[in-house]
Amino acid sequence: MSRSRFTRRGVLKTGAIGGAGLALPTYLRADGHSGFTNAPTGDTVKIGFNVPQTGPYAEEGLDELRAQELAVEHINGEGDGGMLATFSEQNLDGTGILGKKVEFVTGDTQTKSDVARASAQQMIEREGVIMVNGGSSSGVAVAVQALCQEAGVIFMAGLTHSNDTTGKDRKANGFRHFFNSYMSGAALAPVLEGAYGNQRRAYHLTADYNWGYTTQEAVQTSTEAMGWETVETVLTPVGAGDFNSYITPVLNSGADVLVLNHYGGDMVNSLSQAIQAGIRDRMVDGTQMEIVVPLYSELMAAGAGSNIEGVFGSMNWNWQLEDAGTAAFTRSFGEKYGRPPSNAAHTCYVQTLLYADAVTRAGSFNPCAVVEALEDFEFDGMGNGATTYRGADHQCFKDVLVVKGKENPTNQYDTLEIVEVTPRAQVEYAADHPSFGGADATLGSCNPGA
Amino acid sequence: MEEILQQVINGLDRGSAYALIALGLTLIFGTLGVVNFAHGALFMIGAFVAVLVSDLLGDIRELGSADDFFKLVQVVEDPTQTDFLGRPLSVETSYWVVWFGENFGNWLSDWSVPIAVLISIPIMIFIGWAMERGLIRHFYHRPHADQILVTFGLAIVLGDLIRAMYGANPIQTAMPESLSGPVDLGVFLGYDVGTITYSSWRIVYFFFSMTIIAGVFAFLQFTTFGMVVRAGMADRETVGLLGININKYFTLMFGLAAAVAGVAGVMFAPIQAPSYNLGMEYLVPCFVVVVVGGMGSLPGAVLAGFLLGIVQSFASLPTWKTSLVERLGLDDGNLIANLIIGVDQIAIYLIAIIILLTRPRGLLGRKGVMED
Numbered sequence A: 001m002s003r004s005r006f007t008r009r010g011v012l013k014t015g016a017i018g019g020a021g022l023a024l025p026t027y028l029r030a031d032g033h034s035g036f037t038n039a040p041t042g043d044t045v046k047i048g049f050n051v052p053q054t055g056p057y058a059e060e061g062l063d064e065l066r067a068q069e070l071a072v073e074h075i076n077g078e079g080d081g082g083m084l085a086t087f088s089e090q091n092l093d094g095t096g097i098l099g100k101k102v103e104f105v106t107g108d109t110q111t112k113s114d115v116a117r118a119s120a121q122q123m124i125e126r127e128g129v130i131m132v133n134g135g136s137s138s139g140v141a142v143a144v145q146a147l148c149q150e151a152g153v154i155f156m157a158g159l160t161h162s163n164d165t166t167g168k169d170r171k172a173n174g175f176r177h178f179f180n181s182y183m184s185g186a187a188l189a190p191v192l193e194g195a196y197g198n199q200r201r202a203y204h205l206t207a208d209y210n211w212g213y214t215t216q217e218a219v220q221t222s223t224e225a226m227g228w229e230t231v232e233t234v235l236t237p238v239g240a241g242d243f244n245s246y247i248t249p250v251l252n253s254g255a256d257v258l259v260l261n262h263y264g265g266d267m268v269n270s271l272s273q274a275i276q277a278g279i280r281d282r283m284v285d286g287t288q289m290e291i292v293v294p295l296y297s298e299l300m301a302a303g304a305g306s307n308i309e310g311v312f313g314s315m316n317w318n319w320q321l322e323d324a325g326t327a328a329f330t331r332s333f334g335e336k337y338g339r340p341p342s343n344a345a346h347t348c349y350v351q352t353l354l355y356a357d358a359v360t361r362a363g364s365f366n367p368c369a370v371v372e373a374l375e376d377f378e379f380d381g382m383g384n385g386a387t388t389y390r391g392a393d394h395q396c397f398k399d400v401l402v403v404k405g406k407e408n409p410t411n412q413y414d415t416l417e418i419v420e421v422t423p424r425a426q427v428e429y430a431a432d433h434p435s436f437g438g439a440d441a442t443l444g445s446c447n448p449g450a
Numbered sequence B: 001m002e003e004i005l006q007q008v009i010n011g012l013d014r015g016s017a018y019a020l021i022a023l024g025l026t027l028i029f030g031t032l033g034v035v036n037f038a039h040g041a042l043f044m045i046g047a048f049v050a051v052l053v054s055d056l057l058g059d060i061r062e063l064g065s066a067d068d069f070f071k072l073v074q075v076v077e078d079p080t081q082t083d084f085l086g087r088p089l090s091v092e093t094s095y096w097v098v099w100f101g102e103n104f105g106n107w108l109s110d111w112s113v114p115i116a117v118l119i120s121i122p123i124m125i126f127i128g129w130a131m132e133r134g135l136i137r138h139f140y141h142r143p144h145a146d147q148i149l150v151t152f153g154l155a156i157v158l159g160d161l162i163r164a165m166y167g168a169n170p171i172q173t174a175m176p177e178s179l180s181g182p183v184d185l186g187v188f189l190g191y192d193v194g195t196i197t198y199s200s201w202r203i204v205y206f207f208f209s210m211t212i213i214a215g216v217f218a219f220l221q222f223t224t225f226g227m228v229v230r231a232g233m234a235d236r237e238t239v240g241l242l243g244i245n246i247n248k249y250f251t252l253m254f255g256l257a258a259a260v261a262g263v264a265g266v267m268f269a270p271i272q273a274p275s276y277n278l279g280m281e282y283l284v285p286c287f288v289v290v291v292v293g294g295m296g297s298l299p300g301a302v303l304a305g306f307l308l309g310i311v312q313s314f315a316s317l318p319t320w321k322t323s324l325v326e327r328l329g330l331d332d333g334n335l336i337a338n339l340i341i342g343v344d345q346i347a348i349y350l351i352a353i354i355i356l357l358t359r360p361r362g363l364l365g366r367k368g369v370m371e372d
Helices: A008-023 A058-075 A113-126 A138-151 A183-197 A210-225 A244-251 A264-276 A298-308 A324-337 A343-362 A369-375 B001-030 B038-055 B095-110 B112-134 B144-166 B200-222 B224-234 B236-241 B248-269 B280-294 B298-315 B318-327 B335-341 B349-360
Strands: A046-051 A101-108 A131-136 A154-159 A172-174 A201-207 A228-237 A255-262 A289-294 A312-315 A375-379 A387-391 A400-406 A416-422 B073-082 B089-092 B182-184 B197-199
Touching: A046 A058, A046 A343, A058 A101, A058 A154, A058 A298, A058 A324, A101 A113, A113 A131, A131 A138, A131 A343, A131 B182, A138 A154, A138 A172, A138 A210, A138 B349, A154 A343, A154 B095, A172 B224, A183 A210, A183 A289, A183 A312, A183 A400, A183 A416, A201 A210, A201 A244, A210 A228, A210 A312, A228 A244, A228 B318, A244 A264, A244 B001, A244 B197, A244 B298, A255 A264, A264 A289, A264 A298, A264 B144, A298 A400, A298 A416, A324 A343, A343 A369, A343 A375, A369 B001, A369 B144, B001 B038, B001 B200, B001 B224, B001 B248, B001 B280, B001 B298, B001 B349, B038 B112, B038 B144, B038 B280, B073 B095, B095 B112, B112 B236, B112 B248, B182 B200, B200 B224, B200 B248, B200 B298, B200 B335, B224 B236, B224 B248, B236 B248, B248 B318, B280 B298, B280 B349, B298 B349, B318 B335
Parallel strands: A046 A101, A046 A131, A131 A154, A154 A172, A201 A228, A201 A255, A255 A289, A289 A312
Antiparallel strands: A312 A400, A375 A387, A400 A416, B073 B089, B182 B197
8 A cells, every 4th residue: 555745735835836946047046056067166167268379360369368367357356347347237246256266277279270179178178167268260269169069168259250150150158249240341331431432343352261251241232232333352362461463453443442351460461562552542533442441450450550541440349439348448458468458358358257247147157047147138338338148149239330540640559540339220130130141040059068 | 454464563573572582492402402491481580680670770650560679769758648548658769860860860760671681681691501500401411301390390480489579460561651652654565644553662572583583693603602502503522522612602502592581581571561470471382483493493493483473463363264254154153163263372283283294393493303
């Protein structure tokens, strides 16, 4: 004879508690606090900064690293706190993350996808990092993002501008604070129309890889929509050095705008060589020929020197913005390193704080809890105005800057001037936009790993 | 037609850079029998001599550059201006301007790259001499694979050394203001104004290359030193038996080859902003030039340099490629269409394959070189 241990009252009570538990967000449930890759056990938690420390984007990577170290200092309660004081969420109190002091390890991506993956893998498997942050290059970002998805850790991409990172290659464990090619095109087009009119003929020189394609497509689409004609699009090898054989055909092509979809050293060289070839001295049917560089960075602008004067481009952020968050970060960074931060540095700094805040709000390091805390998260005070991490694709939506090479710079950091802060509404798009993988693009499921 | 002329000029310009680097490579291979993978690094060091001299002569035009290594400028705080943190701005003034007045100081700064050519010659000869005496001579009797490994390693070390000093970012180095714009070549050929224009500095570079190449040939052809070197290249042992210390001559030839690479690099600095990996970018195409020209053949290196420069230039011209794709009726996504459109990225290697299949020793290669 058997006797049941269940009572009617007991079953009802258990059911009620269970129902309430299920109604809570996953990250607030007890099972969200264990059973994930590299769950921190002691009084410290380790995060990984995977940036190019050698190779063509090393200077940018080193600037990202400076910013990430600064962010760790601020999270751990050292220094002046930087943007912690201006961040709209006030959950970080300088005691680390959930009471655990933050430690970090660094890796060198060399701006190569395979090296970056190996470096991230070593950080996750040997160093036990709970999150990977940083990097320059979309190829690297897509590769490392896929690895972090498989491994069950959070990936916060650094400087990656290709649509694909949060487009067709989006992943549930990956997030991008930086803006993208589509946003550059949408922000630049009206400014270009205002400056050069709507009857221009554009010639594109495009870096022959993922980022180049999406940037060309974005700028081409947005400028054609306002009436410009695209005369020719030419792919150029990455790291070509001497672009003159690609520039000379532009001179007699009938085009009156040269769009350089190049980045880093390639942009420095192609722009300088275009100026030397007399592109900006040339008149085409009575119209002054112009150059456009869709994506700028401070380090590129410094490399190109006076050649960027009057050349339009776009940026994610610039230290010259006048909001409180920008001032706090620029002061903090400038006093520590003696130079203003680049927009790559800003993104990496902000993402480190955003991750720490998301963990604190979630009450857990579980990647799935962090994903839920970041999805559709709205914040302010980080230098870009009101910002949202869209849940559908993990892309940040915020204002975009249109900048121009300064005509009469007064010092070595005074290279760019902000022409327009393009409102966020102007650069927004649907999550299933064809340029972002269409309806087939999905984040998949969050992977907590172990 | 204008387009074709423009690309021919571009090909000659690019070819002159290839020829100049390949000439030095061939000099070293022809005299010492060493395959020098560090030759690109010598070109890169030459470019950084331009950066160094530019700094020493107080170039303050390159706002934002990280090249403040050895910068010879007076820094004075200007309380009327502020920096990004609101502190008094540090204003840089060249010491040459402070010492000798604005006219002379600015002239020195403006002409820093041509001045660097003169300064680079003794520096590069010394670096070449030190490389040969300190490292490469120990590998004369080792297999070519060992020579390639050690010189490639040396190139990496030199590149990293420059990166440690100047950072990884390319550093813009200005040409003289009067040569910075384009020149209208079309008017000399009967075209309308502005039809065929070309960078003035690149034209200067072309004539500079031709002068250096002619100088090297004249030196080898018309001097006793050159005669001994040529004899040594043809039969090293016999020259040695005549009581001539051929090794001493060859060491000097290594220094000369380094100087040729160096001055080529100095003059190239305003064309392509120097960075620590500049040498590696030019090493591979220049080896192709040497092989196509014929290993050890100086005229072959020059001929192949210009040939491949022109091929590369025409391969980059989009009009013929798009019209060919249209004539063949190929879609954008078609593999053949993509190959035609992207042929510029493989053109010099395709030509190299064709030439080596038809002339295995290269255009002007001699029998017996690298065939043992």
